[in-house]
Amino acid sequence: MADPSSQQDERDYFANEPPPKDLQANVTLAREFIDRHGAACRRLVLVTSGGTTVPLEAQTVRYIDNFSAGTRGATSAEFFLRQGYAVIFLHRQYSLLPYSRHYSHNTRSFLDFMREEDGRVVVDEQHQANMLDVLRQYTHVKRDGRLLILSFVTITEYLWALREVAQLMRPLGPRAMFYLAAAVSDFFVPRDRMVEHKIQSNDEFSQSLEPADGTVLPPATRTEGRKLVIDLEPVPKFLKQLVDGWAPDGIIVSFKLETDPSILVKKARYALDKYSHHLVIGNLLSTRKWEVVFVSRLDGEKWIRVPEHRRTKSFSGVPSLVGSADPAAKQHQSAPSQS
Numbered sequence: 001m002a003d004p005s006s007q008q009d010e011r012d013y014f015a016n017e018p019p020p021k022d023l024q025a026n027v028t029l030a031r032e033f034i035d036r037h038g039a040a041c042r043r044l045v046l047v048t049s050g051g052t053t054v055p056l057e058a059q060t061v062r063y064i065d066n067f068s069a070g071t072r073g074a075t076s077a078e079f080f081l082r083q084g085y086a087v088i089f090l091h092r093q094y095s096l097l098p099y100s101r102h103y104s105h106n107t108r109s110f111l112d113f114m115r116e117e118d119g120r121v122v123v124d125e126q127h128q129a130n131m132l133d134v135l136r137q138y139t140h141v142k143r144d145g146r147l148l149i150l151s152f153v154t155i156t157e158y159l160w161a162l163r164e165v166a167q168l169m170r171p172l173g174p175r176a177m178f179y180l181a182a183a184v185s186d187f188f189v190p191r192d193r194m195v196e197h198k199i200q201s202n203d204e205f206s207q208s209l210e211p212a213d214g215t216v217l218p219p220a221t222r223t224e225g226r227k228l229v230i231d232l233e234p235v236p237k238f239l240k241q242l243v244d245g246w247a248p249d250g251i252i253v254s255f256k257l258e259t260d261p262s263i264l265v266k267k268a269r270y271a272l273d274k275y276s277h278h279l280v281i282g283n284l285l286s287t288r289k290w291e292v293v294f295v296s297r298l299d300g301e302k303w304i305r306v307p308e309h310r311r312t313k314s315f316s317g318v319p320s321l322v323g324s325a326d327p328a329a330k331q332h333q334s335a336p337s338q339s
């Protein structure tokens with residue numbers, strides 16, 4: 001049932017936080033994509049990926065960010081595409097993308113995969129098989145027009161895009177899935193408490209807020225002596241709105257990230273009880289590349305682990321559940337297939 005207090009939080013949030021400039025252009029692209037695949041009776045998934053930033057100034061010099069590179073989201077998107085889904089990939093700008101992720105964000109350049117031969121660029125022998133496999137998948141998906149890539153940077157841009165796209169997907173009912181792997185900030189600086197200009201290190205130059213209605217709001221960031229004080233507010237629980245209002249018949253998979261192993265499952269269960277959606281995938285920061293726990297009402301708690309001998313080293317030297325070129329390891333990937 002819709003919760004009136006979270007509906008009010010939503011109204012206040014979107015009334016206070018201006019929409020991103022490219023929202024209408026993105027909505028147009030998403031509408032065409034959803035209509036086309038909806039008409040073809042194709043299953044559609046919105047995959048969110050990467051970290052959201054929290055700007056501290058309106059003319060943003062500084063912001064709070066998180067660690068996510070978008071590995072989970074980009075890799076999972078590839079697996080959904082392989083299962084025949086159409087994918088809207090809503091990702092943090094410049095984070096990993098499906099397919100190109102194999103050759104980007106590494107310690108070595110994509111140029112290291114190539115060499116010159118008779119005045120032409122060719123792929124090194126040792127990378128031919130993998131690159132051909134990736135290229136074929138990519139070409140196939142592109143030919144079918146099954147991947148739409150949208151981007152965000154801030155938490156507000158993310159929430160605006162999520163709401164708009166979810167509402168467009170609503171008529172698809174359970175053929176629409178939401179796979180929320182983006183690392184979403186829990187706290188933010190509301191626009192009406194945000195200073196306009198760069199935060200100063202000396203309180204002699206500190207800024208005040210002057211809302212049009214004459215009320216006085218304390219800025220969320222202020223210098224006190226030589227200290228910077230940041231006073232963040234909670235981001236409204238958008239998952240409640242997604243489940244109850246924006247896409248009530250969609251299949252909703254959320255992720256829960258923790259660092260303390262003793263609370264991971266408890267928090268995942270709590271989210272499942274609170275939002276009554278389909279699946280929470282729990283993961284720990286330190287082990288997320290090779291183990292996750294699925295928590296659902298149907299199956300309870302189920303751990304999925306990549307066996308130790310299949311934990312491949314990525315280029316950055318971090319063992320990886322995602323991004324392995326080993327087909328056997330791919331059986332353990334986290335993108336579920338819908339049946």
Ligand code: 9Z3
Binds near residue numbers: 067072181184256283
């Ligand atoms: C996750 O837990 C993702 O699996 C990771 C993936 C961010 C850990 P990487 O990009 O990492 O592969 O390096 N996402 C967190 C989802 C989240 O923020 N959930 C919120 C919550 O639980 C909103 S649904 O409150």
